[in-house]
Amino acid sequence: MERDFFAAVYDVVRLVPHGRVTSYGAIAKFLGSGRSARAVGYAMNASHGVTPAVPAHRVVNRNGVLSGKHHFGSENAMADRLRAEGISVVDDTVHHFRDVFWDPECLLQQPSP
DNA sequence: ATGCTGACGTCGC
DNA sequence: CGCGACGCCAGCA
Numbered sequence: 001m002e003r004d005f006f007a008a009v010y011d012v013v014r015l016v017p018h019g020r021v022t023s024y025g026a027i028a029k030f031l032g033s034g035r036s037a038r039a040v041g042y043a044m045n046a047s048h049g050v051t052p053a054v055p056a057h058r059v060v061n062r063n064g065v066l067s068g069k070h071h072f073g074s075e076n077a078m079a080d081r082l083r084a085e086g087i088s089v090v091d092d093t094v095h096h097f098r099d100v101f102w103d104p105e106c107l108l109q110q111p112s113p
Numbered sequence: 114a115t116g117c118t119g120a121c122g123t124c125g126c
Numbered sequence: 127c128g129c130g131a132c133g134c135c136a137g138c139a
Contacts, residue, residue, distance in 0.1 A: 005135065024121050028134080034123070039135040041120035046136075061121060068120030 005031070009043035010050055012104050016058045019085040020102035021094055023062045030104035044068060057081040064097030 012027050024040040031040075040059075047054040048071075057078045061067045069078035069092055079089040088095035 025123085028122075033134070035121090035132080036134045037121040037123085038119080038133075039121090042135055042137085044120050047120095056120080059120075066120090071120060 005036070005039055006043040006046060009040050010047060010054045013044075013047075013054050013056065013059055014052065015104065015107065016055060016102055019087060019100065021058045021060055021064075021082065021087060021097070021100050022102050022104065023060060023064075025062050026101075026103050026105075027059070041068065045071065058085075060094055060097075064094035064101075066092045066094070 008031050009027055012030060013022070016022050024037040024044075025034065027040045028034055028037040033039075044054070044056045044059060045068075047056050056068065057066075057072065059068070066078050066082075066089065069075060072078045072081075074080075079092060082089045082094065087100055094100065
């Protein structure tokens with residue numbers, strides 16, 4: 001287990017498949033504490049400049065809203081990136097969120113080949 | 114050193 | 127069904 005909560009968050013976010021998104025709560029729950037969703041958001045705030053790069057744009061709140069789009073330099077940077085991956089984003093909200101949503105727990109279900 | 118704030122979510126009333 | 131409070135972690139004044 002990563003002793004650094006932030007490091008664990010980055011690791012999970014980097015595992016998010018291309019064209020998929022996840023939520024703060026899902027990551028928090030995966031890490032063990034379902035109530036540490038907040039901490040996950042703080043981790044993303046510090047994810048700037050972290051290597052390897054962390055696809056923070058694939059992380060949205062449980063409503064599928066790009067709550068952190070203000071931290072991407074440009075207001076449309078986050079939405080634009082998601083669209084580039086084939087994700088429909090309208091009004092700062094991910095459409096078909098349920099469909100493109102990726103749960104880290106999926107790793108536990110998917111047996112490593 | 115202490116307190117507040119900030120990319121959220123769940124539980125309680 | 128709507129609103130409030132708590133929990134979580136780190137950075138900064």
